[in-house]
Amino acid sequence: MQQINFSQFASNQSSLFIPGTPDESILFAVIDSRKIHSGKETLFIALQGSRHAGWEFATDAYAKGVRNFILPKICPSSLLKKLANANILLSISPLKELQQLAQINREAFRGAVIGITGSNGKTIVKEWLAQVLSAQFNLWKSPKSYNSQIGVALSALGINPQHQLAILEAGISAPDEMKALQEIIQPQLGIFTNIGSAHDENFKDTTSKIIEKCLLFKDVKFLVYNKDQELVSNYLASSFDPSVRISWSDKPGADYVLSVKPHRNGTKIYMMGKDLRTFTFYTSFRDKASLENLRHVITAALSLGMEPLMIQQGLELLHAVDMRLTLKSGLNGCKLIDDSYNNDLAGLELALEFMHQQVTTSGRKILILSEIQQDGDITATFKKIAWLLGQYDIDLFIGVGKGFEESKALFPCESRCFEDTDSLLKGMETLSLSNDLILIKGARVYKFERIVQKLEALAHETILEINLNALRHNFMHYRQKLKVGTKIMVMVKAFAYGGGAAEIGNYLQEIGADYLSVAYTDEGIFLRNNGISLPIMVMNPGSFHLDLLQTHALEPVVYNLQQLRTLSASIDDYSGELPVHLEFDTGMRRLGMTEEDLDEVIEILLHNKKIKVAGIFTHLAGADEAIHKDYTLSQLASFEIWSKKLMDNTGCRPLRHCLNSAGIIRYPEYAHDMVRLGIGLYGIEVNKMEQNKLEPAMVLKTVVSQVKTLAKGATVGYGRVGKMKTEGEVATLAIGYADGYDRRFSNGNAKVLIKGKLVPILGNVCMDMCMADVTGLNVCVGDEAILFGEQPSIIDLADKIGTIPYELLTGIGPRVKRQYVLD
Structure with a gap:
C-alpha cells in the first residue's frame, strides 16, 4: 500500500482518536498479529473473529513494535494502559475503518482496475486473466478467493505504486453488500462471469441478485459478459449504455462471437469481432465451465489492447492449472502441498499459513519456491521472503531462479539455490527427503508440476478430495444457528467420517471449533500426536487407562454406574482431577445412565472430588424426522430434569450438550452450552430441510x-x-x-x-x-x-x-x- 499518515486519517473519522507517538506513517495494515513484518510501519486493526476478539492480540502487536491501532470501542480500558504512547483510534466498526483505508489506497492508484463478480468462476477468471496479462503488465490480483467484505479490503491494500494493473474480485451473499465493495474497487473494466443459484435464499429473485451484483459496475468504462446468460444480458441492456457493454456469445449478434470445436487433445476457439476481424486460439481445456471462463479472459484481454499472439502464449501456460492448495502423499513418507501454478507474495503467505496448519512429527518443513515474477523491488521481495521463512519456521528453503543464486546472503544458511527447475530435478537426491512436509510454489513458467510428479507417491489414481473451504462454510452455517457463546464439539471419530482425522482436526482447530470427539482412546492419542490441542472427548474409552488419559489430556465418557464405581475406586493414585462427560440414556437405549442411577452417581461425585464433571449429555434417537418430535421433546425434557438434579446436588457446572447435526437445525433452542456437529460438517443435512445451504465437502x-x-x-x-x-x-x-x-x-x-x-x-x-x-x-x-x-x-x-x-x-x-x- 502507499504510505499513509495515520493521525491524518484518524482526524477524518468520527471515532475517538487517542494520539501517542509521532511515528504515524504506515505502509502495512494487518488484522493478524502473526503477520507483522515491520512493526513501526504497521497499523493493527482489531476485528471480531469466530473465536476471539481481535483486540486480545493487540499486546502481541505492540510487542512487535506496532504503535498504530484501530480498536473497537468495547475493548477494556485496561488494554489501553498496556499500549503506552500508541496512536489508537477507538471505532464503533473497525471493519468500516479498514474498508476506508482500502478505498484511500485504491484511489491513490493510477493504474487500471478490473473488477470481477458473478455466481461462479470469479476466482478462476481472475487467476487466468492475471496469468495472461502478466506478460504485458506488472499487476496485482486478489489473493486466492479474497472477495468478502474483509477480503476485498485486504486485497485493495495490497496494491502498490509500482503496479500497472489490479484485478480484484467481489462476492456477495445478501442484499446491501456490494455498495461497500464497489467503493473500494471502483473498477474501470468489469467482468460479470455468470449467474447461478448460490445464495438464492437471501434474495427475492434472481433479478434482484443480478441488480445487487451489478452495483460493482456503476462507473465502469467497459463491461464484459456472456450474452447467452439471458437474465444478465437483459438487465445489462436496460441499465448500461451500449458503449460500455462488451458481450460475447456462441451465436451471432454479440460484440465477439466465440465458437468452440474439439481439436486434438483440446479445443480450438474461433473468434470474430464486430469489425469482422477473426482470431483462432487453442487450449487444452475441453470442459464447458473452463471454456466459458477462458472466453471471459480472451475478451477482457482483447478489450485491454493485448495482441492475440500474446494472449495465445498466455493460454498455453494455463495447461493443467490447479487453482487450489492441495495436500498430497509423497514418496518416502513426505507430504506435499502443491501450489505449483502461480507465485506472488500474498499467495506465498497464504500457502505458508496452510502449511502451518499441517503437522509433521519427525520431518522438516521445506519450501521450494521459484522467483516471483514482476514484483517491483526484488531486494525488498527477497527480504520479505526471508522474514516469512523465519515467521513460519521453515527448516529448509530451496530457491529456484538466478536471482536467488545471486542473493544467497539474504537467506538463512539452511538454504539451497538452483538456477532453474532442471538443476533442482538433477540435484533432488542430495536433499535427502524423508517424512518431510514440502510446500511447492512456483510461477507457471518454471513448470514446477514436474517437481510434484517426481515427488508424488505412486498410488491409486482414485482420490477422495476434501474441500476445506466447504468445511468452513458448513461449520459457519451451523454456528449461525446458535446463540453467541454456545460451543461446538465436532465429531472426528472413524477417521473423521473417512476424511482424515489429523488433517481435518487441525483445520477445525484453526477455524474455531471448541471441542473434538472420538470413539476410542487411541483415536484421541493419534490426534494429540498430530498437533491437536483442543479438548477431546472419548465416547467409548473401554477400560480407564488413567495414565494415557492424563498424559494425553483426554476426557472420557462415563456411561454406566459400574464404570463410575471402578473409576472412583482407582482414581485415588491419580494426580489431579480427571475431566469426564456423563452420558444419560433418555431414550436412545444404547449407552448411558438412567434416572434410577442418579442418586448413586451424585453420591460418588460428592465423595470423590478427583472426578470432575466436564460435561453431561444425551443422544437423541430421532432428531432428524418430524414424526419423532414428541419423543425427542420428551428426551430433552428428561435431560433437563436429570441434569438439573445432578448440578443442584453436586454444585458442578458442566457443559450440557444434547444436539447433533440434525438437532441443531430442528431444535436450536435446546442447544444448552454445547452442540455436537457431525455429518453436517461434510455438507449432508439429514433433515433435508437446509440441504441447499450446505456445500459438499x-x-x-x-x-x-x-x-x-x-x-x-x-x-x-x-x-x-x-x-x-x-x-x-x-x-x-x-x-x-x-x-x-x-x-x-x-x-x-x-x-x-x-x-x-x-x-x-x-x-x-x-x-x-x-x-x-x-x-x-x-x-x-x-x-x-x-x-x-x-x-x-x-x-x-x-x-x-x-x-x-x-x-x-x-x-x-x-x-x-x-x-x-x-x-
Missing part, C-alpha cells in the same frame, strides 16, 4: 483407464449382466468395491459424472474397477470421473441402495488417496 473421483467401442448386444463384466442396448462406448474406471464403491451400485443403480454428463454404471462393480456407458461423449483415457460430490450427490446414491451417507463415507478404503484442497 468430499468429492470421490477417479480416472478413465480404457475406452472400448462395443456392438449392440455385447455383454460387459462378471456374469454378463451388463448389455449394450445399441452400439456405443464403454469406459473402464479405476475404482471398485475394494475402494468402498459399493457393489450395489451395479447395473445402473448409480451414475457417475464424466465430461459434465451423468452416465450409468454398466454391469457389475468389480473389486478394483467398474464400467460406465459413455456413448457419444468422446471420452478419452485419463478423463476424470466423479463418483459423488455436488453431482451425483452422496445422499441420492445412499437413497438408491437403501443405506445412509455415513456408511458410504466411512467405507472408503485406505488405498484411496485423501487430498485436502483450499480454494
Whole structure:
C-alpha cells in the first residue's frame, strides 16, 4: 500500500482518536498479529473473529513494535494502559475503518482496475486473466478467493505504486453488500462471469441478485459478459449504455462471437469481432465451465489492447492449472502441498499459513519456491521472503531462479539455490527427503508440476478430495444457528467420517471449533500426536487407562454406574482431577445412565472430588424426522430434569450438550452450552430441510483407464449382466468395491459424472474397477470421473441402495488417496 499518515486519517473519522507517538506513517495494515513484518510501519486493526476478539492480540502487536491501532470501542480500558504512547483510534466498526483505508489506497492508484463478480468462476477468471496479462503488465490480483467484505479490503491494500494493473474480485451473499465493495474497487473494466443459484435464499429473485451484483459496475468504462446468460444480458441492456457493454456469445449478434470445436487433445476457439476481424486460439481445456471462463479472459484481454499472439502464449501456460492448495502423499513418507501454478507474495503467505496448519512429527518443513515474477523491488521481495521463512519456521528453503543464486546472503544458511527447475530435478537426491512436509510454489513458467510428479507417491489414481473451504462454510452455517457463546464439539471419530482425522482436526482447530470427539482412546492419542490441542472427548474409552488419559489430556465418557464405581475406586493414585462427560440414556437405549442411577452417581461425585464433571449429555434417537418430535421433546425434557438434579446436588457446572447435526437445525433452542456437529460438517443435512445451504465437502473421483467401442448386444463384466442396448462406448474406471464403491451400485443403480454428463454404471462393480456407458461423449483415457460430490450427490446414491451417507463415507478404503484442497 502507499504510505499513509495515520493521525491524518484518524482526524477524518468520527471515532475517538487517542494520539501517542509521532511515528504515524504506515505502509502495512494487518488484522493478524502473526503477520507483522515491520512493526513501526504497521497499523493493527482489531476485528471480531469466530473465536476471539481481535483486540486480545493487540499486546502481541505492540510487542512487535506496532504503535498504530484501530480498536473497537468495547475493548477494556485496561488494554489501553498496556499500549503506552500508541496512536489508537477507538471505532464503533473497525471493519468500516479498514474498508476506508482500502478505498484511500485504491484511489491513490493510477493504474487500471478490473473488477470481477458473478455466481461462479470469479476466482478462476481472475487467476487466468492475471496469468495472461502478466506478460504485458506488472499487476496485482486478489489473493486466492479474497472477495468478502474483509477480503476485498485486504486485497485493495495490497496494491502498490509500482503496479500497472489490479484485478480484484467481489462476492456477495445478501442484499446491501456490494455498495461497500464497489467503493473500494471502483473498477474501470468489469467482468460479470455468470449467474447461478448460490445464495438464492437471501434474495427475492434472481433479478434482484443480478441488480445487487451489478452495483460493482456503476462507473465502469467497459463491461464484459456472456450474452447467452439471458437474465444478465437483459438487465445489462436496460441499465448500461451500449458503449460500455462488451458481450460475447456462441451465436451471432454479440460484440465477439466465440465458437468452440474439439481439436486434438483440446479445443480450438474461433473468434470474430464486430469489425469482422477473426482470431483462432487453442487450449487444452475441453470442459464447458473452463471454456466459458477462458472466453471471459480472451475478451477482457482483447478489450485491454493485448495482441492475440500474446494472449495465445498466455493460454498455453494455463495447461493443467490447479487453482487450489492441495495436500498430497509423497514418496518416502513426505507430504506435499502443491501450489505449483502461480507465485506472488500474498499467495506465498497464504500457502505458508496452510502449511502451518499441517503437522509433521519427525520431518522438516521445506519450501521450494521459484522467483516471483514482476514484483517491483526484488531486494525488498527477497527480504520479505526471508522474514516469512523465519515467521513460519521453515527448516529448509530451496530457491529456484538466478536471482536467488545471486542473493544467497539474504537467506538463512539452511538454504539451497538452483538456477532453474532442471538443476533442482538433477540435484533432488542430495536433499535427502524423508517424512518431510514440502510446500511447492512456483510461477507457471518454471513448470514446477514436474517437481510434484517426481515427488508424488505412486498410488491409486482414485482420490477422495476434501474441500476445506466447504468445511468452513458448513461449520459457519451451523454456528449461525446458535446463540453467541454456545460451543461446538465436532465429531472426528472413524477417521473423521473417512476424511482424515489429523488433517481435518487441525483445520477445525484453526477455524474455531471448541471441542473434538472420538470413539476410542487411541483415536484421541493419534490426534494429540498430530498437533491437536483442543479438548477431546472419548465416547467409548473401554477400560480407564488413567495414565494415557492424563498424559494425553483426554476426557472420557462415563456411561454406566459400574464404570463410575471402578473409576472412583482407582482414581485415588491419580494426580489431579480427571475431566469426564456423563452420558444419560433418555431414550436412545444404547449407552448411558438412567434416572434410577442418579442418586448413586451424585453420591460418588460428592465423595470423590478427583472426578470432575466436564460435561453431561444425551443422544437423541430421532432428531432428524418430524414424526419423532414428541419423543425427542420428551428426551430433552428428561435431560433437563436429570441434569438439573445432578448440578443442584453436586454444585458442578458442566457443559450440557444434547444436539447433533440434525438437532441443531430442528431444535436450536435446546442447544444448552454445547452442540455436537457431525455429518453436517461434510455438507449432508439429514433433515433435508437446509440441504441447499450446505456445500459438499468430499468429492470421490477417479480416472478413465480404457475406452472400448462395443456392438449392440455385447455383454460387459462378471456374469454378463451388463448389455449394450445399441452400439456405443464403454469406459473402464479405476475404482471398485475394494475402494468402498459399493457393489450395489451395479447395473445402473448409480451414475457417475464424466465430461459434465451423468452416465450409468454398466454391469457389475468389480473389486478394483467398474464400467460406465459413455456413448457419444468422446471420452478419452485419463478423463476424470466423479463418483459423488455436488453431482451425483452422496445422499441420492445412499437413497438408491437403501443405506445412509455415513456408511458410504466411512467405507472408503485406505488405498484411496485423501487430498485436502483450499480454494
